[in-house]
Amino acid sequence: MRGENKRSVIVGIFVFIGIAILVAGVLTLGGQQKKFVQAIQLKAVFDDIGGLQPGNNIWFSGVKIGTVKKINFYGDSQVEVEMNVEESVQDFIRKDSKATISSDGLIGNKIIVIYGGTTMAPAVEDGDRLEAVMPLDTDGMMETLQVNNENLVEITNDLKKLTSQLAAGEGIVGAVLTDSVLADNFKSILANLNQASINSNKMLTDLNSFTSKMNQEGNLFNDLATDTTMATDLKATVESFKSSAANTEELTAKLNEISAKLDDPNTSMGMLLNDPEFAQLLKSTLNNTDSATYNLNRGLEALEYTWPFRKGFKRKAQADDKEN
Known part of the structure; x- marks a missing residue:
């Protein structure tokens, strides 16, 4: 009887503990699930x-x-x-x-x-x-990452291939990296570019100095740019040049007209300048005139020795001697 009571007490204790654990679990789960708030x-x-x-x-x-x-x-x-x-x-x-x-x-x-x-x-x-x-x-996101991974693998392969080609001296960059002569030439080009840059800077400095001098007061270019009176005079001078050019053009037209008349054989001057027969006739006339003048001079010289005029020439010669 005592053994049965003891067994009943032990069973009751375990049942109580189980019920307590069940209640605690329910309360815990209920608290987590916010069932009791x-x-x-x-x-x-x-x-x-x-x-x-x-x-x-x-x-x-x-x-x-x-x-x-x-x-x-x-x-x-x-x-x-x-x-x-x-x-x-x-x-x-x-x-x-x-x-x-x-x-x-x-x-x-x-x-x-x-x-x-x-x-x-x-x-x-x-x-x-x-x-x-x-x-x-x-x-x-995972699909995008997968695509990015594939692209990264392709880029890595391309980069590996590119570096191997560079190491082998292929292409311009590879040649520059491996060929010492080409590298020296490249250095020379860079040096020339550097010198060109220095010269450009110097030229810009000189140009700035030149423009600053041009902007100084009293300079012709500065006066042209700022002096309104000089601009007016310059405009008047240009207008005068235009008028002179117009007059020169008119004079040239008149000279062309005169030249055309001189070339015309129907005018007197044109005939004198262009008609060979008239020129020959004129030349012959001049020759005849010259011959007649020569003969006239000889006749006058001979007239001095003729007896009607001999006394008169002697008197003239004596008067000339006295004056001398």
Whole structure:
């Protein structure tokens, strides 16, 4: 009888311990699931929840504030998520806050993160619907990373091929790296370019000095650029040149007209200049005139010795002697 009582006591103790453990587990799970706290219900509609399940946590500013209560299909192809949120944080969540889906760690369970909101908007109320923001698509990110990895492998292969060609002296760059003569020529080109740059700088300095001298007062170029009186005189001089050019052109036209008349054999001057027969006749006439003059001179000389005029010439000769 004593053994049976002892056994009953031991069984009762183990049953009590089991019940205590069960109650503690229920309380713990209930506390984690926020089952025994005052809560409000918020909603959000997503295009894709990415594996979110009822019971997943809800975070706000890094603090767990509730759990996902229910997931329902909404509209044509959207999903509505009902969230139980602690009533104690109601005043901190604004109506313009946003909800998005994230992960608890790198590969952890899905969670809903509530963020944003401004103090200008009122606090949320039970049954409000928050604006849903679609999270980054991890599958798309992985695909993009895969493509980037493939591109990186191709770039690495091309870079390896390029460096091997450079090491072998292929191409212009490879030749410059391996050929000492070409390298010396390249250095010479750089030296010439450097000298050309120095000469250009010197030329620019001289040009600046020249322009500064031109800008000094009293310089002709400065006077031309700034003196309005000289500009007026210069305009008058140009106009005078234009008038002279017009007169010269008119004179040239008249000279051309005169030259045309001189070339015309029908005019007297044209006949004198262009008619060979008239020139020959004129030459013959001049020769005859010269011959007649010569004969006249000889006749006058002979007249001196004729007796009617001999006394007169003697008197003239005596008068000339007296004057001498």
